Amino acid sequence: MEKKTQHPASDSFVKGAFILGITGVFVKILGAFFKIPLANLLGPEGMSYYSSAYPIYNFFIVLATAGLPTAIGKMISEQRALGEYDNIDRTFKSGMLLMTAVGLFGSLFMFFGADMIVEGIKNPNAALAFKALAPAIVIVSLMAVFRGYFQGFQNMKPFAMSQVFEQFGRVIVGYGLAIYLLDRGLELAAAGATFGATTGAIAGLGIIFLTYIKFKKKHAKEIAHQLTGKILSHSALIKRIGMIAVPITLGAAVMPLMNTIDVMLVMNRLTDIGMGENANDLYGMLSGYAATLVNLPQVITSAIQISIVPAVAALFVRKEANNLSRTIQNGIRMTLIISMPATAGLVLLSQPIMELLYPNQIQYAQTTGQILSILGFGVIFLGMFQVTTGILQGISMQNRPAMNLMAGAIIKILLTYILVGIPSINIYGAAISTLAAYGTATTLNLITMKRHANITFDPKVVVLKPLLAVLVMSAVVILVHMGSLLIMPSKLATVAAIGIGMVVYVIMLFKTKTITEEDYAMMPGGRRLKKINDRFFK
Structure with a gap:
């Protein structure tokens, strides 16, 4: 009979989601702080050089990141569950072989095809921006394999760290080079800004590679012994990666x-x-x-x-x-x-x-x-x-x-x-x-x-409890906004309604027990939140 205790997989899932969610918000904010001053620095013409390089780049990045980390993460998670530890290492190496080929093709195509592409899009001054961005494709492709590896171990911290380092590298180097090269022309300044993505990718790959080395040493005993006799060839693993990744990539x-x-x-x-x-x-x-x-x-x-x-x-x-x-x-x-x-x-x-x-x-x-x-x-x-x-x-x-x-x-x-x-x-x-x-x-x-x-x-647990919290929040938001308009400017009234609404919603999550005992145990900082809940809402 199956035990009803919470499995570590579920614990790791919630923690991982919190870590990636918080990191994602931070990275988005950092990206906004980069784009706004960059646009002010380069102006519409310079931004056209900068932006022209990204559609081709994003196409190859989708190929590299939309399906592959998920495919590798899923396979490694299954292999861990079944005790196929030798296959974990082989899956990682197979992914590296595959993405080195895909990434190199993308980088070489974008670098050596830059002049032809910019002629086709009628923006010849963007060629340097294309070439500065091209190396990032192979680097991001390799980073995607490491992210998939850690995803398979349900360890999202290295995934998140690589995102942060990548974005910091992009923002600091990209904006710094744009300022430094501006006197030499908008073409070079835009190329410097796009090269920030390349240096950011190097930073992200570097931190996740170092984490991988430490992780391998720490978990050497766990991955030392194959518990089953089923060892797959690299060709079989690459085929399996493709079968999982291709539909996901097409969906993206x-x-x-x-x-x-x-x-x-x-x-x-x-x-x-x-x-x-x-x-x-x-x-x-x-x-x-x-x-x-x-x-x-x-x-x-x-x-x-x-x-x-x-x-x-x-x-x-x-x-x-x-x-x-x-x-x-x-x-x-x-x-x-x-x-x-x-x-x-x-x-x-x-x-x-x-x-x-x-x-x-x-x-x-x-x-x-x-x-x-x-x-x-x-x-x-x-x-x-x-x-x-x-x-x-x-x-x-x-x-x-x-x-x-x-x-x-x-x-x-x-x-x-x-x-x-x-x-x-x-x-x-x-x-x-x-x-x-x-x-x-x-x-x-x-x-x-x-x-x-x-x-x-269960609809009651999944839908009705959070819905009740949202309905109460909505009523408060409407009342606060209408009341605030009588005594303050409309912008302040909007901020007040949003802020008070968020507080009321969090309180209602506690009051309706939408946040469960399991949630406290699984989420980062859960013990502290539970103490707050026990003190004020019990």
């Missing part, structure tokens, strides 16, 4: 492709209904303002996805049904705890938030606010899609999320064409279709989990 490519189609479709349909003169402004409000805010909670929910895959994989191969269900329930519950209040805040305070963040574009606040009030609901669907995708990847159903997202993308294209073409709906149709796309993909993921893996969860 669906949304960028869909967004590319979306740009053309939205602009054309707005023109068809006589709104061509305002098409650029309307699309900018959707993609540059509202969508940016909706994507922010993704930093934390993607951390949950990364962390849950190896935990689910280990429990799944060991057939520990109770612990598997508990881990999945925790993952979905954590996602809703983050995404539900974010949705409520973005929907209820959509226009005030736009007025607060974009004071120089106040004339667009009403329209962008209305777009945000629609897109805000997408935070829940996007977060749920991410975590259910991680769960399906963990139980070896990595093909299904890509197929489900493709179904959502088709619905988005159809709805965008129909709705944006209705004059009374116009740009709001694009927001509605995005909501429908993620809603469809999430629903299909949940159906797949239920139908093919018989995975279920």
